[in-house]
Amino acid sequence: MLRSRTKLIELGKRQLCRSMCKSSELTLVEVDDKTGIATLTMNKPPVNSCNLEFLRALKSAMKEIESNKCSGIILTSSNDKVFSSGLDLNELRQPNPERLATFWKELQEMWVTLYLSNVPTAAAINGHALAVGCVMAAACEYRVMLPDFTIGIHATKFGYVVPPFIVNTYLSVLPHPVVERALLQGKIFSTQEALQINLIDEVVNSKDEALCKCADFIGSFEQTNPVARALTKRQLRAPFAKQLLEDPETELRESLEYINTPLFQESLDQYLLQLKKKNKK
Numbered sequence: 414m415l416r417s418r419t420k421l422i423e424l425g426k427r428q429l430c431r432s433m434c435k436s437s438e439l440t441l442v443e444v445d446d447k448t449g450i451a452t453l454t455m456n457k458p459p460v461n462s463c464n465l466e467f468l469r470a471l472k473s474a475m476k477e478i479e480s481n482k483c484s485g486i487i488l489t490s491s492n493d494k495v496f497s498s499g500l501d502l503n504e505l506r507q508p509n510p511e512r513l514a515t516f517w518k519e520l521q522e523m524w525v526t527l528y529l530s531n532v533p534t535a536a537a538i539n540g541h542a543l544a545v546g547c548v549m550a551a552a553c554e555y556r557v558m559l560p561d562f563t564i565g566i567h568a569t570k571f572g573y574v575v576p577p578f579i580v581n582t583y584l585s586v587l588p589h590p591v592v593e594r595a596l597l598q599g600k601i602f603s604t605q606e607a608l609q610i611n612l613i614d615e616v617v618n619s620k621d622e623a624l625c626k627c628a629d630f631i632g633s634f635e636q637t638n639p640v641a642r643a644l645t646k647r648q649l650r651a652p653f654a655k656q657l658l659e660d661p662e663t664e665l666r667e668s669l670e671y672i673n674t675p676l677f678q679e680s681l682d683q684y685l686l687q688l689k690k691k692n693k694k
């Protein structure tokens with residue numbers, strides 16, 4: 414009896430306040446009719462690793478949310494253990510040159526779209542957020558995370574140089590000495606450690622609570638003028654995005670050159686082997 418009542422309340426809540434926006438298989442967008450807040454759910458099994466198609470889907474969902482004049486974006490995951498495992502490493506391994514270039518351009522564009530989004534952005538981090546998964550969360554204006562997960566950028570641990578726009582994402586959230594130590598150590602933080610260094614804003618116990626906190630954050634801008642807010646945000650963030658805005662080709666060229674080096678490819682092979690081995694144990 415109690416169960417079916419809870420179910421009915423849940424169903425009622427959903428019918429009352431959510432309308433569907435366009436969704437692809439890889440992303441799901443739900444817009445709250447009352448607040449205009451769009452929840453963008455990443456849905457690429459098994460672990461939301463970002464391949465070309467997923468980056469495209471994310472970018473296009475964000476652009477559509479903005480053009481529909483939504484009041485904000487909450488980024489979250491359909492997987493209750495993994496927010497995102499970062500770039501799909503298979504895109505970087507012995508790559509087809511054309512696809513790799515397209516992939517990296519999509520990564521740049523997705524990042525610029527999220528980082529400089531006109532609307533307030535918040536991440537409900539309901540699972541591990543690694544490498545570019547952490548970058549997506551850090552590119553949002555507010556982060557709330559569930560306990561017992563991990564977040565961070567561990568590229569140097571497995572032989573990757575951290576690209577400048579990834580460094581800059583950290584720098585716009587954390588003080589320079591903290592960024593330096595974290596990136597050079599390839600440090601992955603627990604939820605509690607992430608809270609201590611202010612990589613995240615709050616810890617909550619459930620995804621629902623995380624979504625509510627994010628909605629409250631977005632609601633806190635209700636009394637501001639959206640154009641003034643967006644332009645001020647852009648002014649504050651533009652220095653960190655300068656290189657990708659003004660000269661994306663150089664970043665692209667340097668990244669492609671680096672990814673194609675034997676050093677990078679060998680490290681990647683070893684790392685992928687480790688990932689697979691872990692699952693065979």
Ligand SMILES: CC/C=C\C/C=C\C/C=C\CC/C=C/CC(=O)SCCNC(=O)CCNC(=O)[C@H](O)C(C)(C)COP(=O)(O)OP(=O)(O)OC[C@H]1O[C@@H](n2cnc3c(N)ncnc32)[C@H](O)[C@@H]1OP(=O)(O)O
Nearest residue numbers: 462498499500501502543544545573574576668671688692
């Ligand atoms: C001068 C030079 C200038 C500039 C430099 C420029 C460029 C440099 C180029 C690149 C820089 C590097 C940038 C890096 C950014 C990234 O985002 S790299 C991605 C790093 N991500 C990871 O390392 C995450 C690895 N994954 C995990 O740790 C776990 O999977 C995770 C904790 C997320 C979840 O654990 P669990 O729930 O147990 O899942 P599984 O481990 O079982 O995973 C399920 C299957 O998915 C496969 N997988 C996981 N992550 C990835 C991934 N990122 N890419 C591809 N595949 C992945 C995993 O192997 C399992 O596959 P299987 O089922 O075994 O087939």
